[in-house]
Amino acid sequence: MPNLTKNDLILWITHAIAHFESLGKKQKDLANALGIETTRLSEMKNGKGTLSPNLIERITELCGAPRRNPGRFEYAELYTDLDAFFSSFIPVTENRFYRKILNILSNADNLDAIINHCGSKDTDELDTPLSRQETIDNINILITNEEFHNICVDYKKHLSDSGVSLKFNWGNYETNSFNSKDKLIIGNITISDEKIFHSLYLAWCLKQHIAEYEFGNERLVNINSVKDIVSIVMTGDRILTLQPESLWVKHPINKEIKNALGNARSYTDIYSRNSPFGDHSFDSPKKEPKPDQWTDIRCEVYLSENMNYHFLIHMTEDRMEFEDQGILEYPTELNDREPIVRPNDRVAIIENISSLELYRQVEELRKWVSMPSDNLYQLKKKIAQAGGYVPEAVVLL
16 A cells, blocks of 8 residues: 555544544544554644554454545556556557457357367268367367468468458468368368367467467466556546547557557457357357457546546547437536446556656657647646646746
């Protein structure tokens, strides 16, 4: 827990005293319950000294937490500075992608679709069909096979370089195992469906990322988040919103992701009509395992009740939607409206930005989302309205 300010200290202690008084008890009873001297309690009530995490935990246990000013609640990645967010942007993006793959390849229905396809025999073959375990073993051999590895390397390049309309001829690949159009036989595995090929490519990707991964193994590997999602309440005023008109595919943010994982628009939709994996459900569409591709991004600057600055960065794959989307009249300023956060959105918060660093870091954010720099007039105006510190301004009292 970060160090508490003087106001925080007073808030916690006066809250605890008020709670004990409501029970007909005195300050000395509270001091005894907390295991501290009455004199120390009096000092803390006046903002002197410190409040340890153990005392905070004890106060919460006895009295609950004090009520703060209204705030905004989000599940978000929490960073101590903007550079840490920038440096973790791609590692977290890759982690999100591999977790999607693991989730879809751990689904029993998806596993059955792949195994049934790869374990089936041509109708003119009289051999006994392979057992489920034999097929799983053959798939695990395939995703470590050098020939299949080379095909996957080329396919990965295709996903990065190609447009949506270009097709990778996976079934007409020039290898020793080539049979006919839209069919690829390597070892004991026959692939005759584009969506099955793509799913096996995803298994290959996962194997490259986690050496111990095995397709179809009941003892699943675990991919921990490289950045934990925490519960956060943002207090104070939102004093600035940066939101470009749109993020196109070639936007630097999406281009960085494309260079690492490929263009999301080039990825095969494995759920579609006549797919081995089944159709999309209109009411509950299945999530495709694709890299992030952000369509909209919004950066907000908050001035907290303790006069600390925080950034909130909200990325979404769709256009931002607002809870008041359907009403006829609503505030026109973006600062006055709060967008809905969808399950697959990414939210990051950068905490405790120095007032002396604020302008420079706001410009860094503007540059990151490809917005032109400005003189920060609106930001300075909002800071002044919220009672914050504008470094170069003369304050007339």
